[in-house]
Amino acid sequence: MNWEIYQVTQHRIGEGQAPAFRSGEAVPLSGLWRPRHDGCTNPAELWIHKNELFPLCEQCGAAATFTLLAAVQHISEDPDFQ
Ligand SMILES: [Zn+2]
Numbered sequence: 196m197n198w199e200i201y202q203v204t205q206h207r208i209g210e211g212q213a214p215a216f217r218s219g220e221a222v223p224l225s226g227l228w229r230p231r232h233d234g235c236t237n238p239a240e241l242w243i244h245k246n247e248l249f250p251l252c253e254q255c256g257a258a259a260t261f262t263l264l265a266a267v268q269h270i271s272e273d274p275d276f277q
Contacts, residue, residue, distance in 0.1 A: 214262075214263075215231070215260040215261065215262050216249055216260065216261045216262075217249065217258055217259070217260055217261070218248075218249045218250060218251045218252070218257075218258040218259050218260075218261075219248055219249060219251075219258065220248065220249050221246060221247075221248060222243050222244065222245050222246060222247045222248065222249060223245065224245055224263060224266045225242075225243070225244045225245040225266065225267050225268065226242070226243070226263055226264070226265050226266035226267050227240050227241070227242055227263075227264040227265040227267075228240065228241050228242075228243050228249070228261045228262065228263055228264060229241075229261065229262050229263075229264050230252060230253065230259045230260070230261055231259060231260045231261070231262065232252045232254070232255070232257065232259035232260070234255070235252055235254040235255055235259075238252065238253060238254060238259070239253065240264060241253075241261075243261075249261050
């Protein structure tokens with residue numbers, strides 16, 4: 196996947212403002228997501244593509260929650276890019 200062709204369409208969302216999703220749920224927006232899992236510290240932010248499933252916690256393999264940090268949109272999906 197070549198992320199260079201993606202463009203950031205939203206500014207970063209403040210902590211606590213975005214809804215949280217759980218491992219195994221469908222990803223609603225392509226973008227940069229922050230995993231959060233009690234007991235695991237400093238999880239790496241992940242680029243996850245829309246319609247994929249949120250992964251399990253990278254550190255321990257259990258279900259984690261994810262909050263959106265920055266959404267991106269594929270240029271070909273952008274109706275303004277015509
Ligand atoms: Zn964990």
